[in-house]
Amino acid sequence: MSDSKRIIVALDYAAEAPALALVDQLDPGRCRLKVGKELFTRLGPSFVERLQRRGFEVFLDLKFHDIPNTVAAACAAAADLGVWMVNVHASGGPKMMAAARERLDRLGAPPLLIGVTVLTSLDRGDLAAVGCPGSPEERVLALARLGREAGLDGIVCSPLEVEPVQAELGSAFLLVTPGVRPAGAAAGDQKRVMTPAQAVSAGAHYLVIGRPITQAPDPMSAMLEIDQSLRSV
Ligand SMILES: O=c1ccn([C@@H]2O[C@H](COP(=O)(O)O)[C@@H](O)[C@H]2O)c(=O)[nH]1
Numbered sequence: 001m002s003d004s005k006r007i008i009v010a011l012d013y014a015a016e017a018p019a020l021a022l023v024d025q026l027d028p029g030r031c032r033l034k035v036g037k038e039l040f041t042r043l044g045p046s047f048v049e050r051l052q053r054r055g056f057e058v059f060l061d062l063k064f065h066d067i068p069n070t071v072a073a074a075c076a077a078a079a080d081l082g083v084w085m086v087n088v089h090a091s092g093g094p095k096m097m098a099a100a101r102e103r104l105d106r107l108g109a110p111p112l113l114i115g116v117t118v119l120t121s122l123d124r125g126d127l128a129a130v131g132c133p134g135s136p137e138e139r140v141l142a143l144a145r146l147g148r149e150a151g152l153d154g155i156v157c158s159p160l161e162v163e164p165v166q167a168e169l170g171s172a173f174l175l176v177t178p179g180v181r182p183a184g185a186a187a188g189d190q191k192r193v194m195t196p197a198q199a200v201s202a203g204a205h206y207l208v209i210g211r212p213i214t215q216a217p218d219p220m221s222a223m224l225e226i227d228q229s230l231r232s233v
Pocket of ligand 1: 010012036116118119120121156157178179180188190208209210211212
């Protein structure tokens with residue numbers, strides 16, 4: 001893949017100051033940023049605009065999951081913010097995903113539209129607990145098919161599902177993978193993980209990485225080490 005900015009740093013912070021302390025050290029030519037529910041709820045759209053003014057492309061990770069009309073309108077609002085990528089829960093269904101696609105297609109330069117499949121914090125037992133029998137891989141594949149049919153640009157899945165999804169849907173369908181942990185790093189609440197180099201060699205297009213960078217004693221060194229590990233893949 002030609003995009004050299006594979007790392008998307010998840011800015012999961014409780015306040016603006018520590019987030020900006022990291023952002024100040026990052027190079028928008030080397031990585032992208034993800035703003036999720038915590039920071040967006042605290043700081044709102046103006047923080048996203050601030051990051052964009054500094055030259056960063058932003059993945060707005062709000063995982064919209066609602067009726068089609070509401071999700072389509074929320075995606076349009078994200079597009080108005082100028083974000084690079086936005087996402088919806090694929091389990092919201094084909095009509096919801098198609099409504100988001102149709103709304104974004106009315107725009108000149110829409111953000112990438114990505115479907116969240118099975119959260120990387122879930123394993124087979126967790127899926128069974130919410131009434132979904134089968135393996136995470138089977139469910140990811142089923143949701144990936146629905147997402148592609150609805151015209152999504154790609155999906156969020158764990159690195160473990162990258163090869164089977166690409167084998168069926170090809171390499172142009174974007175695969176965005178959280179659940180990335182450098183060797184020896186704490187998995188925390190993530191259950192389906194691989195190292196950054198393993199994820200990229202499996203075929204992941206973008207790696208979402210939070211705590212291994214943001215909670216490292218020296219976040220910038222952690223980021224550069226991960227970046228370096230990808231250059232030899
Ligand atoms: O399935 C998913 C979907 C989204 N995420 C988000 O990615 C980051 C991962 O952070 P780490 O600290 O590297 O675990 C986080 O913002 C999640 O909300 C995910 O982990 N899994």
